[in-house]
Amino acid sequence: MSxxxxxxxxxxxxxxxxxxxxVATARxxxxxxxxxxxxxxxxxxEWFGRLVDGNCARCRDKYRLP
Ligand SMILES: [Zn+2]
Structure with a gap:
């Protein structure tokens, strides 16, 4: 091989x-x-399709929750 x-x-x-x-990092x-x-x-x-620890994304952002 050259x-x-x-x-x-x-x-x-x-x-x-x-x-x-x-790819491994993203996964x-x-x-x-x-x-x-x-x-x-x-x-x-309010009802949400996805709660984390009982809190919606909006409230997690507002109260800086994980
Ligand atoms: Zn909320």
Whole structure:
């Protein structure tokens, strides 16, 4: 294999590795997001399709909850 070919192979390997690393990071972040449950918000009382720890996204933002 020529030196140029080796460089291209190395670049391709590096790109594939970096892409796999980004995908793994994105998957880990997605898995860390709580699934949530539908119901009435404990704070504002409105119904939402997704509550985390009983609180809607709006109230979690407003009161800076996790
Ligand atoms: Zn709420």
């Amino acid at each position: 030196e140029r070919g080796d460089l291209i192979d190395q670049a391709n390997d590096r790109a594939a590795h970096d892409t796999a690393s980004c 880990a972040r997605a898995a860390a997001i709580p699934v949530g449950t539908p119901g009435d918000c404990d704070l504002c009382g």
